Amino acid sequence: MARTVAHVLVDSLAQLKVRQVFGVVGDALNPLTDAISRSDDLEWIGCRHEEAAAFAAGAQSQLTGTLGVCMGTVGPGSVHLLNGLYDAAKSHTPVLAIAGQVPLAEMGSDAFQEVDNDLLFRDVAVYRATITDPDQLPVMLENAVRAALARKGVAVLTVPADLGDREVPHDRAPRFALPPSSSRPDDPVLDEAAAVLNAAERVTLLVGAGARHARTDVLEFAERLAAPMVLTLKAKEGFEDDNPYQVGQTGLIGNPAAAKALDDAEVLVLLGTDFPYREWYPSGKKVIQADLAPEHIGRRVPVDVALVGDVGPTVRGLLGRLTGQPGTSHLDRARDRFDKWYRSQLKLTVPDHDQGLLGKARSTLDNRDHLIRPEALARAVDEAAADDAVFTSDTGMATVWLSRFVQMRGTRRLLGSYNLGSMANAMPQALGAQ
Known part of the structure; x- marks a missing residue:
């Protein structure tokens, strides 16, 4: 028996192991919320505002590394999703937003509450599309989910109000398989980076959230280089605890010890970070940057060696190329400054x-x-x-x-x-x- 657009959507989300959908009910979403209410696998979490729904879905996605889902109804409901979706996009986490729309026959007529969702979400979404025929659903949903997961961003699928209850004529289960992948730079560029590191006496690491899954490798890297480790705020989670190399944050919420560790370095190594405050980067340093996103390389500070790839495999490739053991005076001074600063801060508590x-x-x-x-x-x-x-x-x-x-x-x-x-x-x- 053929299923409706709403039921295919709900069953597909359950297949993806989505367990909650955050949103605000409205006429255009009625078929979808009804299908969720009949599902044993999905729970509707009603919010007071669509912005809150998008923030909640983004938070869930960041914590689990999987797809977060939110919904907003026609017109203003979709507009209200924007701020939370921008946060998800800038946090590089996958979120699927299902947006309601006026009935098909009313689209393009400046109907009551009509908003051009494909235009509205153009800047924030890695994928956006409006379903105009039930037969489009499986492929469009696959494309939306794949784009969100592969590009770690926001996908928006718009469903007109009179489409949710219509049957999908060629019903098939969407397929979302994304093979796990890992990449590291080629050997010549690793050799180049290692040569810079081997020639330096004072190296400082600036470590971001993109390195959290490579904690063990990054700590070994810091040990081999005797390098103080400045953390971005998002790298507190994963690198602050039980880490003899970390010296806290730099920037607007940072501390003098971290700023001094950056200034005193000959070589600055950026690992999985797109730290945005250009004025807090030191000048006149050799800079090596490792990041999975090529567009992040060099956009905050000029980079001498670009390492495009996952931080874990990249660092492991560098570890095998490091020679010798530098002195620890740079690290010791940075840690001593940080400990003194931190003790002074604790007095305020x-x-x-x-x-x-x-x-x-x-x-x-x-x-x-x-x-x-x-x-x-x-x-x-x-x-x-x-x-x-x-x-x-x-x-x-x-x-x-x-x-x-x-x-x-x-x-x-x-x-x-x-x-x-x-x-x-x-x-x-x-x-x-x-």
Whole structure:
């Protein structure tokens, strides 16, 4: 028996191991939400706003590495998805958005609530299409999912209101198989990078989220090079805990020790990071950058050796080419500066800090009402939270306190709008995480 567009969509999402769909109900989505209500595999998570639904789906995708799904109904419902979808796109995580649309016969007539979704999502989506015939669904859905997963981005599939209940005439199960792949640079460019590293006495690593799956290799790399490791905020998760090489963050929320470790280096190695603040990169250094995305190479700082590939295989290729053992003075100085800075910061977290001489002097300027200091609160949250907690932070000073006083120990995870910098993202991301 032929299935409807709505049922093929829902069954296909279940095949992809999607378990929740976040959205706001509306007339154009009625066939889809009805099909979800009849499914044993999918759960509809109703949100108050489509932006929250998109943030939740993006958070879930970032935590699982799989497809997140959200839905918005016709017109304004689709427009409201945009901010959360931009966050997913800039976080490089796969999300499928199903958008409602006016009935087929009304499209192009400036109907009530009509919005051109294919135009609306052009900038944010790696794939966007409007289904105009039920027979298109299997192929369009395959294309949307493959694009989102392969390119780690947003795909938008628009379904007109009168299409969801129509039968798919040539019903077949969509096929989504994407073979796992791994890549590393060719030998000549690895030789070139290794020659630069072998000739240097002071190497500093700038490590980002793209290196998290290669923690063991990256730590061995830092050991062989005796290199301090500056972390991006998104690399706190994965590299902060039990790491004798890390010296915290640089940039707007960074610390002097990390900035000095970058300035003192002869060679700067970027691993899986597209750290966006150009003014925080040191000048006059040899720069090696390893990244899976070729378009990331050199767009923040001029690069001398470009290593296009996965960080893990790339670093393993370099490890076999490193010769000798450099001295540890560069690393030791960086770690000593970081430890001193961090100890000074911890003094701010003591609940009775303002009772001491320096605390009283400071509080006359910045805490005349004797409020609880945010540093103390952040430290209390760190101590109270479980080792498998998921932290989400809004954009602003809350992220600074989290970055300095909440440690990513155990299997803790960290989410925020760290590429888009949106406001009010933490709560809907927490819903997706839960």
